[in-house]
Amino acid sequence: MSFAAVEPSQALEFRVRGRVQGVGFRPTVWRMARELGLAGEVLNDGEGVLVRVSGDPSRVAALLRRIERDPPPLAHIDSIERLRYSGQLPQEFRIAESIGGPARTQVAPDAALCGACAAELRDPNERRYRYPFTNCTHCGPRLSIVTAIPYDRATTTMAPFELCAPCAAEYRNPIDRRFHAEAVACPSCGPTASLVALGQAEAPRDGGADAVEIAARLIAQGEIIAVKGLGGYHLACDAANPEAVSRLRELKRRDAKPFALMARDLAVIRRYCAIDAVEERALKSVEAPIVLLRATGTERLPEAVAPGLATLGFMLPTTPLHLLLMERFEHPLVMTSGNISDEPAVIDDAEACRQLAEIASFALMHNRAIANRVDDSVVRVMSGRPRVLRRARGYAPAPLRLPNGFENAPDLLAMGGELKATFCLVKDGQAILSQHQGDLENAATLDDYKKNRALYQSLFDHAPSAIVIDRHPEYLSSKLGRAEADTRALPLIDVQHHHAHVAACLAENGRPLQAPPALGIVLDGLGFGDDGAIWGGEFLLADYLGYERLARLKPVAMPGGAQAVREPWRNLYAHLKAAGEFDSTRCASSDWGALDGKPLATIDRMIAQGLNSPLASSCGRLFDAVAAAIGVCADRQAYEGEAGARLEALAAAAPNEARGYALRISASALIDIDAAPMWRAILEDLRQGNSAQTIARRFHLGLAQAITEVAVRLAAARRFETVALSGGCFQNRLLFERVYDGLCEAGFTVLTHADAPANDGGLSLGQAAIGAAHLMRTDMTRDGKDGACASASPAASLA
Secondary structure: OOOOOOOHHHOEEEEEEEOOOOOHHHHHHHHHHHHHOOOEEEEEOEEEEEEEEEEEEHHHHHHHHHHHHOOOOOOOOEEEEEEEEOOOOOOOOOEOOOOOOOOOOOOOEEEEOOHHHHHHOOOOOOOOOOOOOOEEEEEEOOOOOOOOOOOOOEEOOOOOOOOHHHHHHHOOOOOOOOOOOOOOOOOOOOEEEEEEEEOOOHHHOOOOHHHHHHHHHHHHHOOOOEOOOOOOEEEEEEEHHHHHHHHHHHHHOOOOOOOOOOOOHHHHHHOOOOOOHHHHHHHOOOOOOEEEOOOOOOOOOOOOHHOOOOOEEEOOOOHHHHHHHOOOOOEEEEEOOOOOOOOOOOOOHHHHHHHHHOOOOEEEEEEEOOOOOOOOEEEEOOEEEEEEEEOOOOOOOOEEEEOOOOOOOOOOOOOOOOOOOOEEEEEEEEEEEOOOOOOOOHHHHHHHHHHHHHHHHOOOOOOOOOEEEEEOOHHHHHHHHHHHHHHHHOEEEOOOOHHHHHHHHHHOOOOOOOOOOOEEEEEEEEEEEOOEEEEEEEEEEEOOOEEEEEEOOOEEEEOHHHHHHHHHHHHHHHHHHOOOOOOOOOOOOOOOOHHHOOOOHHHHHHHOOOOEEEEEEEEHHHHHHHHHHOOOOOOOOOOOOHHHHHHHHHHOOOOOOOOOOOOEEEEOOOOOEHHHHHHHHHHHHHOOOOOHHHHHHHHHHHHHHHHHHHHHHHHHHHHHOOOEOOOOHOHHHHHHHHHHHHHOOOOOOEEEEOOOOOOOOHEEEEEEHHHHHHHHHHHHHOOOOOOOEEEEOOOOOOO
16 A cells, blocks of 8 residues: 655545454554644544544655554554545544444454453452453454444443443543443443352352352362353363263263363463464464364373364463453363354353253353354464364454455355355455354254344445355255345356355465466365266366366265265275175175174165265265274264364374375376275275274375376366365365375465365355356346346356
């Protein structure tokens, strides 16, 4: 950004757009302008911040340079526009009242407790000593409490709390850290915490202890406590207490999915996990996500915390309440979502009393309402970069700027997928990706998805000119999108699942609209293919307008359909049969123990007759099959991706194994990667007594090598230089880093996800980019084609 000199007689108005409300932007501009001796005012409106200023032109230019160079910590400036201003301005620079108008500003994400507020919390001489809701312009709730734009106290759930005189003085004092901090509060005027018994006569009382301190004592005694956080309730227990952890699993009905952990500080985490510099920065960042760390510390937690895994998900205290709760613990607490398994986290106090009473003995509550559910974000560092696996608290709803060529993209709504669902608005050349919504097959999650869509459209004053959906006819998000397009007579664009994955990676990395096609490698569980089969191991030469399928994992039947996702032995048997490696006359009963006692004759008939046995090129199902072969989750997966996660953990335990299994690469026009040779090698390893760890690692290495070889072969024929990696299987660190390194060594420019999830949480971003590209090309919204339906088709721009 650069700004020309200002003529002496002029007053100017500067329109600042971006994340500039609720982050201390106005007080920062006020202080800068006063230091420079300028006249004028700064105010919020629906589009962002207005700065109206007059004075010496060199000082005005200096103000603009400082705004650009030194914005507040939570701010992000997208653009600054300059206009002449002819109205009257005050001689002394002031902060003026906010005004309404069309919402074109950004709502800031919730921010973790800052160092200054944490210091006050611990200082007995401060009036906010041990106050669980201290915050300032640099930290505290934002999205979780906002109900409307512009972001002012009156449009948040802090509206019922009238400021006391000292807080009001801080709020009005431009040199104070809490100047116009909309959630400012203290023990005299703000929210209060209370400990409530769930299903008991009354909560224990101690005249000298507050509610948080009593809750900490109860956790130390082995109780499970519901804790009201920023964007929802948590369930907390002592992570070092095996009985408490096991009881929480049983009551929450969460058989095996790993629990999130919270620790007081980095020193505690280091006793259990290795932390590199990038992981440390992620843990200490203002987003404060859960960070997946290698569990290689000197101390161990009970196996029930993360069964069968080699990683632990840790976060640091995100709020003053959490910091106070953690201060007495020398070890971690489980801090998992406050819900019955697969339900969305509870945000309402009355609902918490109803839903969580069967799990928690007590609830640590407060009387500041949660307006919007926001889950904890999850990050994993791979190839030296933090990569968001679940984008929610701390990240959403910060927008992602779309690449060059999308500046005039029409407003649209992309509906996302079915699992790990998000939705995405396109507005003003930006993609506004929602926080993680969850799995829409759950009725409560679907209701929350609908509520949040309405909220975002209100907050961002968004009226879509088209709806974009996944091509799968049975996705609930697609059905909702079709219904909305029909009701509102809007164009509807359906997008192939894996094309959306590729486009999400291209868009996140700023790949221009007019750039040549790149090779997208998408490895995931499933997506609806153009041929009616299930895709999930795809090599697509793609841009935003189209794609061509060049290679795939060789399709194998999924006997039982969705049942095969839950029971990996079915995939093992189907792969062995497809490879010609299962013959009861040649195989000893002990060779494939996972198949003992299974109804194999029935499965044979299902596959032969095509009964509920769709063909699938799914990488996720290949992981399931290999896991079952070595006795991992063979009969049942307790959660999506469990078999793959456990297989990765086993592979991590064999770091010295350098040989991968060979996979066959066909010479056909549509290249198949065939796992048949691998199954023969696995059987030989099993017969020789080689370890599950060795087999798991050889599988990872062989798959990564085959992927790289296919990319190199395709590039020789099709002359592309860029490869984009996407899909949930690339959350696997070993697979991702092996493929990434192999492609880089082969000379490719490799695009990967970091700000948007590689899994289906990033799907709506790709849908949005594809939809915008098609709308700009076909001009559907301006040709009067109301209600038109279009497909983002294969090879639309690649012929």
